[in-house]
Amino acid sequence: MLLRHSHASPYSRKITVLLHETGLIDDVRLEDADGWDEPDALVRENPLSTVPTLTLHDGRALFDSAVICEYLDRQHAGRAMIPKTGELHCQVLLDQALADGIMGCAELIAMEREKRPEALRWDEWVALKQRAIERSLDRLEQNTEALTDRVDLGTISVAVALGYLDSRNLVGDWRGSRPALASWFAEYSQRPSMTATAPPA
Ligand SMILES: N[C@@H](CCC(=O)N[C@@H](CS)C(=O)NCC(=O)O)C(=O)O
Missing domain, CATH: 1.20.1050.10 (Glutathione S-transferase Yfyf (Class Pi); Chain A, domain 2)
Structure with missing residues (x-):
């Protein structure tokens, strides 16, 4: 998976903290991007040109941060970061x-x-x-x-x-x-x- 993110972006940091907490950090390649620059690679995946944007193995791209967190929380076997019930x-x-x-x-x-x-x-x-x-x-x-x-x-x-x-x-x-x-x-x-x-x- 590829995460387009920015170190200065708090929404991006939500994802990277969650990746560390779930042990998924090594499954994701991080690439710096600045949505304000409307870089072609980002805009192709996310018309809103915002980071974070996560590209999956099958080419689908996920945004925004809440959706990415929801997806990632289903990709590990540890304690749920979003409890499913209760x-x-x-x-x-x-x-x-x-x-x-x-x-x-x-x-x-x-x-x-x-x-x-x-x-x-x-x-x-x-x-x-x-x-x-x-x-x-x-x-x-x-x-x-x-x-x-x-x-x-x-x-x-x-x-x-x-x-x-x-x-x-x-x-x-x-x-x-x-x-x-x-x-x-x-x-x-x-x-x-x-x-x-x-x-x-
Ligand atoms: N609701 C979005 C907000 C994302 C967002 O606003 N990201 C900022 C960086 S912190 C951005 O990429 N801004 C570029 C722009 O708005 O053009 C999320 O949760 O991912």
Whole structure:
């Protein structure tokens, strides 16, 4: 399998962390790609030109990250990263949705700051997205206990989202008023899957 990805992309990191956690990492060849460049090879596989995109042995290409995770979780015999039944099934998907939402807001802020011409920047839009991130972090702080002692797609997604906020310094000191979440993240970040996939500083 071939994974087109970017080290700076949190959605890509979700996949590489999951590959490490499931032992599938050696079954996948990684290739750097930047969706913004619309590279031919990526666009042929994924008309949205986004990473991650996973090309299977039979030539089919999978995107987006949630679909890739669902597929990969059926390709190994270890503990399921998405429990197929029970209460945790929904919780894992909900955690992923919240974390993906945080990444989405953070990316929009980053684009506004880094890509949009200065004269066209929209401060209210940035503030709106920042408030959404702050509220989501508060929700995670309230529910940190539910993340504890779990390694699954939900906790992977939350940890990757927090790592992305840190790597881009998008919300300042989020830890100050969220000690439980900060401590959970510090411990989770020590996992070999997390250290092996840390984004560029
Ligand atoms: N919902 C998608 C989001 C993927 C995404 O937005 N990837 C970014 C990099 S983090 C990208 O490739 N952006 C290029 C573009 O939007 O042109 C997923 O979960 O895979």
